[in-house]
Amino acid sequence: MAERLTGCGAGEGQKTKTDRGRSKGASDVVVRGARAEDYPAVRELILSVWEDPDDELGIWDYTTANDPDLRPEHTRLVVTARRPVATATLLPRRVRTPRGWVPGAELTLVGCHPEHRGRGYGRAVVRDAFRFMASRGMAVAVFHGEPDFYLRLGCAPVFASVRTELEVVALGGELMGAGRPALAEAGEDDAPVLASLYADRVAVYPGSVARAPEAWVWRVRNRQFHSLFVLEDRRGYSFVSFGREGDGLLVREAAAVDERAARGLLGGLAREARRRGRSSVVLAVPFDNLLARLAFLLGAEKRLRPARTGFAAVTRxxxxxxxxxxxxxxxxxxxxxxxxxxxxxxxxxxxxxxxxxxxxxxxxxxxxxxxxxxxxxxxxxxxxxxxxxxxxxxxxxxxxxxxxxxxxxx
Ligand SMILES: CC(C)(COP(=O)(O)OP(=O)(O)OC[C@H]1O[C@@H](n2cnc3c(N)ncnc32)[C@H](O)[C@@H]1OP(=O)(O)O)[C@@H](O)C(=O)NCCC(=O)NCCS
Structure with missing residues (x-):
């Protein structure tokens, strides 16, 4: 269906209508970048979009308060009757590609008010975000999202789902034994070490996003469900979640400087899983990560599923x-x-x-x-x-x- 919502870079603040909107007698619609004075209304919108908005509201509050690269114009809006009804936020980041690092963004907080859905506003706000990126020299956006929605928008699933699952109940001996460097919760001072390990061991794949060595980047927002562990000798770290993946301890990120550190880190994570009554350590990291390789050698099962919800969108x-x-x-x-x-x-x-x-x-x-x-x-x-x-x-x-x-x- 032809849409005529325009806006962004070139046509900032342009008034227009969707064909669907017209047929429903909607008032004029403006697609534009947010201004600082829109923030309270965007927050209200986020509260209306998601039924249980702790997660999304937390991202909004946290990034607007902390991220020095996030400016109001990075939040794109569809506005009707002077109220934002659809929104999308770009967190400007360097993104790794097979050709090297390029300017890009993480796309997040895409939503449309429930009473305004099905009129093309969701598509319009994402399209506007991509046009805005192109106009600012940003080449690629990465994000996770609803497949059926983003596939229609020309976005491509590119991030496969990987799992290496190691049963801890059967583990014993060297890996689980004492005398290994212990794991500690990372503190604010650890940010530079974590950033350097991340750059060397984690952000090595296309689609990775650069991370600054600043404390706010490494803060865990909900410690009830997540921990950021660092080896006491600081030769490895891991970000883990407790609330997901059934009985397993979910390892979202793991970096070890060498094989010894990998043994120490995996052993520490297995001990942590056992301490929390979890039966397995589930590594959601690429199979060539040292911890995933070690877990596989120790009897773990590997699962690889084609990309479905992890997307890239090229804007240049x-x-x-x-x-x-x-x-x-x-x-x-x-x-x-x-x-x-x-x-x-x-x-x-x-x-x-x-x-x-x-x-x-x-x-x-x-x-x-x-x-x-x-x-x-x-x-x-x-x-x-x-x-x-x-x-x-x-x-x-x-x-x-x-x-x-x-x-x-x-
Ligand atoms: C997803 C969302 C932003 C779509 O907004 P919307 O304004 O209703 O979407 P549009 O009217 O622009 O729809 C564009 C297309 O996507 C489809 N679509 C819309 N929502 C969809 C969904 N949740 N799943 C699959 N397809 C969807 C529409 O049918 C339409 O397809 P068509 O052009 O072939 O008819 C909105 O439903 C929403 O806010 N959902 C809750 C928050 C959320 O899930 N956001 C994140 C998406 S990962």
Missing amino acids: WEPLLPAGYEVREGSPPEFGADGEVELRFEGRPLLRCRRSALTQLVMGYRSIDDLSLLGKCRPCPLPERERSMLRGDFPVGFPHYSEAPYLFWL
């Missing part, structure tokens, strides 16, 4: 392309829809595919052979010469996006 292609490549698409690009795009090399068309499929290729989630096997690109089959070049220029990796401790309530 150039920083994600090797030299000689370019992407042709409508002008201006059609954000908020999964339209067709063309990948070219030195001016020559190579392939056509949906925006989401190209996003999977440039983020290193799907290889050209995967896309071809799925029938997601044309021509089909792709000539071997082009395919072999694309194989070399767009190698498949393992995108992984790990959210900072302050983003979790439950």
Whole structure:
């Protein structure tokens, strides 16, 4: 359905209507960046959008109070009758891609007031956020979200779900024994060490987000359900949750400087799981993480599921392309829809595919052979010469996006 909600960068504050809105006799609709004086109304909106808003309200209060990079214009709004009815917030961050770090954002707090849903406002506010990003030179957004909603908007699932589950009941001996460096709850002074471990061991995958070595970035928002542990010799850390994953202790993030530290950290986590009456340690970290490798060697089970709720959205292609490549698409690009795009090399068309499929290729989630096997690109089959070049220029990796401790309530 054609939508005419516009706004953002170029057309800030433009008044417009959706076709759906018109048919319902809605008043004029404005899509724009927030101003500081909108904050109380945005907070009210967040309270109305989510039934149990502790999590979302906490993210709003915490980031607006602490994040020095978050400015009012990074919150995008759909406003009717002078009240915001849909909202989306961008936390500006450097994002890692297969081509290196690029300016980007974490997308969060996307919501529409229940009484205004189904009129295109949710799509409009996300589309506006992407246009805003493009206008500010931000190339890629990463986030978790409702698959059916974001797939329609041209966003691509790129973060696979990984689990390495180690039963602790059967563990004994060296790993569980005493004499290993103990785990302690990380304090404010640990932020620089944690940031350095994170940069070296965690933020090494496409989709990772850079984190500052400042205390607010590393604060745990709800200690009832989460802990940030650091080895007492500070050679490893782990962020864990207690409220999820059945009986297991859920390890959301783990970094160890070497194999000895990995043994110490996994042993400490297993002891912690046992102390809390949990039967397993569940590592939600890539399989090549030292702790996941060690857990597997000790008898853990691995589970890998294709990406479903972990998304990337590309808002500028150039920083994600090797030299000689370019992407042709409508002008201006059609954000908020999964339209067709063309990948070219030195001016020559190579392939056509949906925006989401190209996003999977440039983020290193799907290889050209995967896309071809799925029938997601044309021509089909792709000539071997082009395919072999694309194989070399767009190698498949393992995108992984790990959210900072302050983003979790439950
Ligand atoms: C998700 C949400 C923002 C959508 O807002 P909305 O204004 O109703 O969405 P739109 O009218 O712009 O819908 C755009 C498209 O997404 C679809 N859609 C909307 N909400 C959806 C949902 N929850 N799940 C799947 N698809 C959805 C619509 O059917 C529409 O598709 P169509 O164009 O093919 O008809 C809104 O339902 C909401 O605030 N939900 C609660 C908060 C939430 O879950 N937010 C985070 C999303 S991860």
